[in-house]
Amino acid sequence: MSKRSMRVPAAAPRALAVACAVAMLAMSSARADSPAPVVSNKINDVAARLASPPADARPLTRWWWFGPAVAKPELEREIKAMKQGGFGGFEIQPVYPMEHDDTARGIKNVPYLSNEFLDAVSFANRTGRANGLRVDMTLASGWPYGGPHIGINHAAARLRVATVEVPAGAASYALPVVMNGERLIAAFAGPGNAKQYDSTALALVTPKALPAGRASIAAAGAPRVMVFYIATRTGQQVKRAALGAEGFVLDHLSRGAVDHHLRTVAEPLLKAFGKQPPYAVFSDSLEVYGTDWTEDFLQEFKKRRGYDLVPHLPSLFSGKGEAIGNTAGGVRRDWALTQTELVNERYLIPMNDWAKARKTQFRSQTYGEPAVSMSSNRLVALPEGEGPQHRSFSFTRLATSAGHLYGRPVISAETWTWLNSPAFSATPLDMKAEADRMLLSGVNLFVAHGWPYTPPGTIEPGYAFYAAAVFNDHNPWWNVMPDVNGYLTRMSYLMRQGEPANQVAVFLPNDDVYASLVPGKVSLSAEMHKHVTPQLTEQILDAGHNLDYVDAESVLALGVKHPVLVMPHVTRLAPEVIDKLAAYVRGGGKIIAVGSTPSLAPGFVDAQRISARVVVASKALFAQGPNVQVVANDAAVGAALGAALAPDLKLSSHVSEVGFVRRKLLDADIYFIANTGNTEVKANAAVAVKRAHAAWMDPDSGKLTRAASTGEHALHLAPYESRVLVLSDAPLAAAEAPRYGAPAVLADLGRDWKVSFPAAAGQGAAGVATEHNFAELRSWTDNEATRHFSGVAVYTKEITVNAGQTAGQRVMLDFGPGTPLAATPKVPAGMRAMYESPIREAAQVVVNGKRAGAVWHPPYRVDVTSLLAPGSNRIEVRVANLAVNTLAGHALPDYRLLSVRYGQRFVPQDTELIAPRPAGMLGPVKLVGEKIL
Known part of the structure; x- marks a missing residue:
C-alpha cells in the first residue's frame, strides 16, 4: 500500500498520525536481499563469536573520489587494501577536483554522472562485492543534495523581509523588487522605521500598484514603515561538489524537487549498480542553511494548523524590542512544526520508499536544517549519527535513541569527522578515544571519515580531504589498522546483542524549541542544547545511568518504557501527551521535572482554552505522589535521580x-x-x-x-x-582469572637499540635500508636526516633470558607510561586524545620471528611470555609514526590555479600547524615479570 493511500487527514489526532507512520515504516524498513545483523539473546552464543565477529560489524569508510578522477587499477588496489585493513565496506562520495588533468599520471576529471563516472561506480561495486565488502552510495556529490539540475524554482527556499520607509505625508512609495524565483507573500504597514518597529502594530495591507514600480498610499501625518514578506531562495550551493555537480541545494520541503532529484541523479546512479544494488544509499547531515519555506507553504500550513499564517507573519520575525509572547510563540511553533511534517512527508518518506523499491536501504543523518525531530529517524531504515559529544546534547544520541525506540538494531555514526588536525595528524589512540564515546552513546557501526582516493605517483602522503583525518594505507600506522578495526568490530558486534538497557529517558521539549525559532535558523538539533544542557546530561551520567531521548511523538506512539523520565524545562505540551505521562506514572514510572511543569498549549489555535487544560492536567500529573517530583534546576537532577532509582x-x-x-x-x-x-x-x-x-x-x-x-x-x-x-545466568566459557604479584623489572631495555630505516628515509643507496645505533632512546626527528621520515622503522635488540627469569611468571615488554596533556588546546578544534604515547604512534612487536602483538593504546605493553626462550632472544619493534612529518618536509600544494579553473571549493584546514611530530620509541622500555600467584 502506498504512502499516499494511507495518508492521514489533517484533522486526525496527532497520535493516530504517528501510529500510522510507525506502521508504514515497519512494513517498509527491511531490505529483502540484505543479511540481518547477527543478534543473539544467549550469552554463550555471543561469546563463541567474539574471537571472529561477523563481517557486517566491521567499520565502513567514506571513500572520497576527487574530481572525480579515478582509474580502475587504483580503485581495485584500494578496495583490496580496505579489506586487508579490516574495513567491511565503503561509501562512495564524489567531491571536488584535487588536481588539473594530467595525462602522464592518468588523472582525468570527468563530469559527475558522465558515462566514465558511472562506469567507475559500476566497477567499484563489482570489485567491492567480489572482495566481500559492503558498498554504499551517496545520492549526490557533496552535500546537501542538489546540483545543476536544480533550477531556481526547485532550490531551497526561505522567507525574507524588505522594509520601505514612507515619509510623513507621502502619497506613494517604491515597491521592493521581486526577482525570478521570488514571490511577494504579504505587505504590512505601521509606525516606525526600517530599523525599529513594533510587529504587533503592523496592519496587513494590499499595495495599490502605480507605474514605475511604485504603490500609492493614503497620506498620513506621521512617518510609517512598509514591511514586505517575500518568498525567496536561500541561494545555497552544494558544498564540495564534484566537477559537473555544482548548483543549488534542493528544496527538501518540496516533493517536486525531491522527485526531480531522484529521477535526474539517483536513478542513473542506481542503474550503474545493475543487478547488485548498493547495500544502502546515503544522505549526509541536513545542512540546508536558512531554509524555512516552500512554494505551497501557506496552503499546507492552513490545512494542517487550521488558520491562515499571513496575518501572523510579523510574529515570526518579531520587531525589534518585542518579547516572544505566548501568541508569537504559538505561531512560531506551528510554523516550525509544519516544516518538520513537510520534510518528513516530502523528503524522508519518499527517499526511504524509493530505496526500498530498488532493494536497497536509506541511510540518513537526520538532524540539522530543515527542523527534523528525533522521531523523524523512524522514517528511515538506517539512522546515522554524527559527533562524539557524550556528556552534552548529542546529534548522535538522536539517532541511537530513535533506533532504540523504533526497533533499528544497527545505528551507525560518521566518526572522526574532526579528529585532530591538520590532516595526517590523527593517531590510532585518537580513533579509540572518539570511538569509545560513540559506543557509550549507543553507536554500533562506525563509518570512518575517511579514505581519500589517491592516484599513483602522487607525492606522499597522498591526498587528504580538506577537513578530516586519513585512514588509508598512506598512513604509516596502517600496520596496526587491522588491530584497531578488530577492536571496533568486536565492540560493534557486542553492542548489537540483546536489547538496549538505558534506564533514564530525557524528554526533548520540541514544542518549546519550535516556539523559540526564528526565520533563517529553523533547527531543533541546533537549539535543543538550551534545554538539554551539559550539566543536565552530566548529572544523569554521574548518578550512574545512561540515557535515551524521547519526544512527544514517541510518547504518543509508544509510551515511555524507561523507569525514569526527566523533563527539562518543559512548558509547552499537548494535553494528550500529559495523559500518556499520567498513565506512565500510574504504571510505576517516575518523572523528574526540571525548572517548570507544562503550562502552555503547544500552538496558537484555541491556545487559551488548551493552556487551561494543560495547567489542570499538569497539576494532576504532579500530584500523583512520590513517583513525580519537580526540582529547581539542572544541578538538582542527580540527587533526585538517586532517590528515584538505584544506579545502574x-x-x-x-x-x-x-x-x-x-x-x-x-x-x-x-x-x-x-x-x-x-x-x-x-x-x-x-x-x-x-x-x-x-x-x-x-x-x-x-x-x-x-x-x-x-x-x-x-x-x-x-x-x-x-x-x-x-x-x-548461565556458566560462561571463561578462564580462571590469573593473579599476579607486583611487577619486577627483569631487564632495562632503554639503551642500545639498532634502528633500521628504509631508503625512503633519505639515506643510503637507492633501495637499501640504513641502520643506526640508538645508545639512548629518542625521537628520530632529532636527526636531521630522518626529521621528515614518515614510515615504519624497525628497532631490534638481542637480549639474554635465563629459565629462572620466565618460570612461574608472566613476562611483559613494557614501553612505559604516556604523558597526560594539561588542557585541550583551542587549536586545532575537534576531537583528540589528550595523551602523548611513549611509542609514537604505534608498533608491532615480534619476538624470535613471531608476532607478539600490537601497541597502539594504553597500557603500552605486550605479553611475550610464550615467545621467549632461555638464552638469546631477538626483540623486534616495528614502529610507525605520523604521515604529517613527511608532509612537513616539502612545500604544500598551491591550489591557486585549481581554484581559478574550478572555483575555490575547499581550503585545507590548519595548514599552519603542519610540523614534524616526535616519532619512534621514546622509552622507558623494560622487560617486566609478574609472579603467578
Missing part, C-alpha cells in the same frame, strides 16, 4: 571520566565500560544487575576471564582503556 553502575571514584552502556540479553547483561579521560582509574564498580556468573572480556581479543559474581568489581583502567563486564 556506580563507581567509587573517577565518576566523570568513566562511562558505560549496557545491553540486556535473556540470560545476561553486558556492560561496556570506558575510561574517557587521560589519567589512570582505580575504582570499585557496583552494578544493579544481579546474575549468578560474571566475567571480564578483553576488548582486544574477546577472551573471557572469571570475575566475582557478587559485590563490587575492582576496576583498573589505563588512560582511554575500555573493558567489558559480562553478568550471566
Whole structure:
C-alpha cells in the first residue's frame, strides 16, 4: 500500500498520525536481499563469536573520489587494501577536483554522472562485492543534495523581509523588487522605521500598484514603515561538489524537487549498480542553511494548523524590542512544526520508499536544517549519527535513541569527522578515544571519515580531504589498522546483542524549541542544547545511568518504557501527551521535572482554552505522589535521580571520566565500560544487575576471564582503556582469572637499540635500508636526516633470558607510561586524545620471528611470555609514526590555479600547524615479570 493511500487527514489526532507512520515504516524498513545483523539473546552464543565477529560489524569508510578522477587499477588496489585493513565496506562520495588533468599520471576529471563516472561506480561495486565488502552510495556529490539540475524554482527556499520607509505625508512609495524565483507573500504597514518597529502594530495591507514600480498610499501625518514578506531562495550551493555537480541545494520541503532529484541523479546512479544494488544509499547531515519555506507553504500550513499564517507573519520575525509572547510563540511553533511534517512527508518518506523499491536501504543523518525531530529517524531504515559529544546534547544520541525506540538494531555514526588536525595528524589512540564515546552513546557501526582516493605517483602522503583525518594505507600506522578495526568490530558486534538497557529517558521539549525559532535558523538539533544542557546530561551520567531521548511523538506512539523520565524545562505540551505521562506514572514510572511543569498549549489555535487544560492536567500529573517530583534546576537532577532509582553502575571514584552502556540479553547483561579521560582509574564498580556468573572480556581479543559474581568489581583502567563486564545466568566459557604479584623489572631495555630505516628515509643507496645505533632512546626527528621520515622503522635488540627469569611468571615488554596533556588546546578544534604515547604512534612487536602483538593504546605493553626462550632472544619493534612529518618536509600544494579553473571549493584546514611530530620509541622500555600467584 502506498504512502499516499494511507495518508492521514489533517484533522486526525496527532497520535493516530504517528501510529500510522510507525506502521508504514515497519512494513517498509527491511531490505529483502540484505543479511540481518547477527543478534543473539544467549550469552554463550555471543561469546563463541567474539574471537571472529561477523563481517557486517566491521567499520565502513567514506571513500572520497576527487574530481572525480579515478582509474580502475587504483580503485581495485584500494578496495583490496580496505579489506586487508579490516574495513567491511565503503561509501562512495564524489567531491571536488584535487588536481588539473594530467595525462602522464592518468588523472582525468570527468563530469559527475558522465558515462566514465558511472562506469567507475559500476566497477567499484563489482570489485567491492567480489572482495566481500559492503558498498554504499551517496545520492549526490557533496552535500546537501542538489546540483545543476536544480533550477531556481526547485532550490531551497526561505522567507525574507524588505522594509520601505514612507515619509510623513507621502502619497506613494517604491515597491521592493521581486526577482525570478521570488514571490511577494504579504505587505504590512505601521509606525516606525526600517530599523525599529513594533510587529504587533503592523496592519496587513494590499499595495495599490502605480507605474514605475511604485504603490500609492493614503497620506498620513506621521512617518510609517512598509514591511514586505517575500518568498525567496536561500541561494545555497552544494558544498564540495564534484566537477559537473555544482548548483543549488534542493528544496527538501518540496516533493517536486525531491522527485526531480531522484529521477535526474539517483536513478542513473542506481542503474550503474545493475543487478547488485548498493547495500544502502546515503544522505549526509541536513545542512540546508536558512531554509524555512516552500512554494505551497501557506496552503499546507492552513490545512494542517487550521488558520491562515499571513496575518501572523510579523510574529515570526518579531520587531525589534518585542518579547516572544505566548501568541508569537504559538505561531512560531506551528510554523516550525509544519516544516518538520513537510520534510518528513516530502523528503524522508519518499527517499526511504524509493530505496526500498530498488532493494536497497536509506541511510540518513537526520538532524540539522530543515527542523527534523528525533522521531523523524523512524522514517528511515538506517539512522546515522554524527559527533562524539557524550556528556552534552548529542546529534548522535538522536539517532541511537530513535533506533532504540523504533526497533533499528544497527545505528551507525560518521566518526572522526574532526579528529585532530591538520590532516595526517590523527593517531590510532585518537580513533579509540572518539570511538569509545560513540559506543557509550549507543553507536554500533562506525563509518570512518575517511579514505581519500589517491592516484599513483602522487607525492606522499597522498591526498587528504580538506577537513578530516586519513585512514588509508598512506598512513604509516596502517600496520596496526587491522588491530584497531578488530577492536571496533568486536565492540560493534557486542553492542548489537540483546536489547538496549538505558534506564533514564530525557524528554526533548520540541514544542518549546519550535516556539523559540526564528526565520533563517529553523533547527531543533541546533537549539535543543538550551534545554538539554551539559550539566543536565552530566548529572544523569554521574548518578550512574545512561540515557535515551524521547519526544512527544514517541510518547504518543509508544509510551515511555524507561523507569525514569526527566523533563527539562518543559512548558509547552499537548494535553494528550500529559495523559500518556499520567498513565506512565500510574504504571510505576517516575518523572523528574526540571525548572517548570507544562503550562502552555503547544500552538496558537484555541491556545487559551488548551493552556487551561494543560495547567489542570499538569497539576494532576504532579500530584500523583512520590513517583513525580519537580526540582529547581539542572544541578538538582542527580540527587533526585538517586532517590528515584538505584544506579545502574556506580563507581567509587573517577565518576566523570568513566562511562558505560549496557545491553540486556535473556540470560545476561553486558556492560561496556570506558575510561574517557587521560589519567589512570582505580575504582570499585557496583552494578544493579544481579546474575549468578560474571566475567571480564578483553576488548582486544574477546577472551573471557572469571570475575566475582557478587559485590563490587575492582576496576583498573589505563588512560582511554575500555573493558567489558559480562553478568550471566548461565556458566560462561571463561578462564580462571590469573593473579599476579607486583611487577619486577627483569631487564632495562632503554639503551642500545639498532634502528633500521628504509631508503625512503633519505639515506643510503637507492633501495637499501640504513641502520643506526640508538645508545639512548629518542625521537628520530632529532636527526636531521630522518626529521621528515614518515614510515615504519624497525628497532631490534638481542637480549639474554635465563629459565629462572620466565618460570612461574608472566613476562611483559613494557614501553612505559604516556604523558597526560594539561588542557585541550583551542587549536586545532575537534576531537583528540589528550595523551602523548611513549611509542609514537604505534608498533608491532615480534619476538624470535613471531608476532607478539600490537601497541597502539594504553597500557603500552605486550605479553611475550610464550615467545621467549632461555638464552638469546631477538626483540623486534616495528614502529610507525605520523604521515604529517613527511608532509612537513616539502612545500604544500598551491591550489591557486585549481581554484581559478574550478572555483575555490575547499581550503585545507590548519595548514599552519603542519610540523614534524616526535616519532619512534621514546622509552622507558623494560622487560617486566609478574609472579603467578
